[in-house]
Amino acid sequence: MDEEIFLDQHEEIFRDFIKSDQEILHLEPMNSYFRKLAHDLGAEFKCLTKSDGEGAERHIVVEKTEQSFLPEKTNRKKRQTWSFGDREFFVDTTRKSVEVYLDKDGNIGFYDEKTNPRHVVRKKISSGSFKIKENQIIEITDAAW
Numbered sequence: 001m002d003e004e005i006f007l008d009q010h011e012e013i014f015r016d017f018i019k020s021d022q023e024i025l026h027l028e029p030m031n032s033y034f035r036k037l038a039h040d041l042g043a044e045f046k047c048l049t050k051s052d053g054e055g056a057e058r059h060i061v062v063e064k065t066e067q068s069f070l071p072e073k074t075n076r077k078k079r080q081t082w083s084f085g086d087r088e089f090f091v092d093t094t095r096k097s098v099e100v101y102l103d104k105d106g107n108i109g110f111y112d113e114k115t116n117p118r119h120v121v122r123k124k125i126s127s128g129s130f131k132i133k134e135n136q137i138i139e140i141t142d143a144a145w
Contacts, residue, residue, distance in 0.1 A: 003104070006034055007041070011074055014045050017062065018070050025062040029053065033104065035060055044074045082106045084132045088140075097126040102137060 010027070017025045027038055035051055038060040042049035046067040053059050082102060089108060091098045099111040101122035111122045123130070123137040131138045131145065138144045 003037065006037060007074075007076065010038055010041055014041055014047070014062070015070060018045055018047075018064070018068055023064050026052075027060040027062065029057050029059045032058075038062075041074065044071055045069065081135055082132055083134050086131065088129050088131055090129045091125050093128040097124045099124045100130065100137060102132055102135065108132065 013025075013027070030038070035058070039049045039051075042060070042062055046065055046069055048063040048065055050061050051058055052061045089100075091100065099122055100108060101111045101119035102108055103119050111119070121135060121137055123139070125137070125139055127140045129140050133144065136144070
C-alpha cells in the first residue's frame with residue numbers, strides 16, 4: 001500500500017473514531033513504517049497510541065483523551081530526498097542483474113516481493129555498481145552518473 005493511500009484511509013478511520021462513542025480502537029496489523037505513520041496521526045488527533053501484539057499481529061491501539069479532537073487538516077510531511085553524493089555501491093557482478101531499492105528511510109537493499117519494502121524507487125542493476133542521487137538509483141552506464 002502506498003503511503004498517501006494509507007494516510008488517507010487512516011485519517012478517515014481516526015475521524016470516525018473521534019466522532020464515535022468508542023473509547024479504544026484497535027487498528028489492523030501493519031508493518032513498522034505504517035505503525036509509525038499511525039502513531040503520528042494519533043498525535044495529530046491528540047490520542048494516545050501504543051503498539052501491541054507480536055510479529056505479524058503487531059498493531060496500533062488508539063485511545064481517546066480529554067484533549068482528543070478533530071483537526072481541520074492533518075500535517076502531512078514532505079517526503080525526504082536522499083542523495084549519497086559520489087558514494088558508489090557495488091553489487092555481485094557474477095549475477096546477470098540485481099534489483100535494488102531505496103526506501104523512505106534512506107535504506108538501500110535488495111528488492112524481494114515477499115518483504116515489500118517501503119521503497120521510493122527500485123531498479124535492476126546489471127553493470128555492477130550504482131549511486132543514489134535525489135531519490136534516483138543511477139547506474140554507472142546512465143548519463144546522470
